[in-house]
Amino acid sequence: MNNIYLVGFMGTGKTAAGKELAKIKEWQFVDLDELIELKEKRTIPDIFAKSGEPYFRRIEKLVLQEVAKEEKFVVACGGGIVINKDNIKVMKDTGIIICLFATPEVILKRASGYTHRPLLNVSDPKKQIELLMKLRAPYYAQADKTIDTSKLAVEQVVEKIIGVTKTPNSATNRGGPATHCGGHRVTSHRSQVKKQK
Numbered sequence: 001m002n003n004i005y006l007v008g009f010m011g012t013g014k015t016a017a018g019k020e021l022a023k024i025k026e027w028q029f030v031d032l033d034e035l036i037e038l039k040e041k042r043t044i045p046d047i048f049a050k051s052g053e054p055y056f057r058r059i060e061k062l063v064l065q066e067v068a069k070e071e072k073f074v075v076a077c078g079g080g081i082v083i084n085k086d087n088i089k090v091m092k093d094t095g096i097i098i099c100l101f102a103t104p105e106v107i108l109k110r111a112s113g114y115t116h117r118p119l120l121n122v123s124d125p126k127k128q129i130e131l132l133m134k135l136r137a138p139y140y141a142q143a144d145k146t147i148d149t150s151k152l153a154v155e156q157v158v159e160k161i162i163g164v165t166k167t168p169n170s171a172t173n174r175g176g177p178a179t180h181c182g183g184h185r186v187t188s189h190r191s192q193v194k195k196q197k
Contacts, residue, residue, distance in 0.1 A: 002070075002071045002072070002073075002094045002095045003067075003068065003070065003071065003072070003073040003074070003075055003091075003094055003095030003096075004021065004027075004073075004074045004075070004095055004096055004098060004161070004165060005075045005077055005091040005095055005096070005097045005098065006018050006074070006075065006076050006077060006098050006099075006100060006161075007077045007079075007081060007082050007091075007097055007098070007099050007100070007140065007143055008079065008099045008100035008101055008102075008140065009079045009101075009102070009107055009129070009132070009133055009136070009140075010079045010107065010111055011102060011106070011107035011108075011110035011111040012100035012101060012102045012107065012149050013100055013102070013110075013149045013152075013154060013157055014076040014077065014100055015031055015076045016154045016157075017100065017149070017154055017157040017158050017161065018031070018074045018075070018076040019074075020154055020155065020158045021074050021158045021161055021162070022073075022074040024158065024162070025072075025074070025162075027072040027073060027074050028070070028072060028073050028074070029073070029074045029075075029076070030067055030073055030074070030075050030076070031075075031076045032060065032063055032064060032067065032075060032076065032077050032078055032081070033076075033078050035063050035067070036056070036059055036060060036063050036078075039059065039063060040059065044056070047059070053080075057080065057083070057084060060078060060080075060081055060087075061084055061086065061087055064077070064081065064087055064090055064091070065090060068090045068091070068093075068094040068095075069094075073095075075095075077091075079132075079136070080136070082136060082139035082140055082142065082143075083136065083139055088139070088142050092144070096144045096145070096165055097142070097143040097144045097145075098143060098144065098145050098146075098147065098161055098164065098165070099140045099143035099145070099146045099147070100146075100147055100149050100157065101140075101146055101147065101148045101149065101150070102148070102149050102150045103150050104126055104129045104130050104133065105126070106149075106150045107129050108125060108126050108129060111125075112125075145164040145165075147160045147161065147164070
């Protein structure tokens with residue numbers, strides 16, 4: 001396992017958990033959206049507004065391919081990165097994909113007040129979250145492991161990530177039942193994680 005890729009909808013805790021995980025493992029942490037902003041010299045909302053989402057997805061793919069060349073990286077990915085099957089292949093070939101899930105209510109609460117979330121700048125953000133999660137569920141289901149962060153603190157999320165990445169063949173559950181990260185059936189692998197005492 002070269003890298004750990006954290007995917008999932010916005011507001012599921014990818015950046016917060018990723019930073020803490022990298023600190024514990026003494027790996028490098030990177031946020032793909034931040035790298036994109038550095039590369040483009042403009043913000044994500046500005047890219048969406050002036051160049052459109054297709055352009056953003058192309059840049060996202062290129063940045064991911066560059067990061068995937070590295071080793072011992074914890075990578076927080078944008079919520080829509082899983083839509084491109086090439087991105088899924090790159091991540092699986094160079095590491096393990098962990099999908100962080102949260103309920104629409106929790107996501108809305110966590111993301112409220114953040115104007116840098118271009119996809120939520122709509123009249124009914126909760127409905128938008130539910131729609132996008134439903135559309136992306138089949139893509140998130142391709143993740144190697146899924147963790148529900150709805151009721152977990154950052155430290156607990158990190159504990160679970162460490163647990164599922166330590167299990168034998170942790171990146172080889174491709175033949176098993178689909179796990180719907182972003183849908184209604186979610187496997188948090190609680191039984192595989194030792195609770196801290």
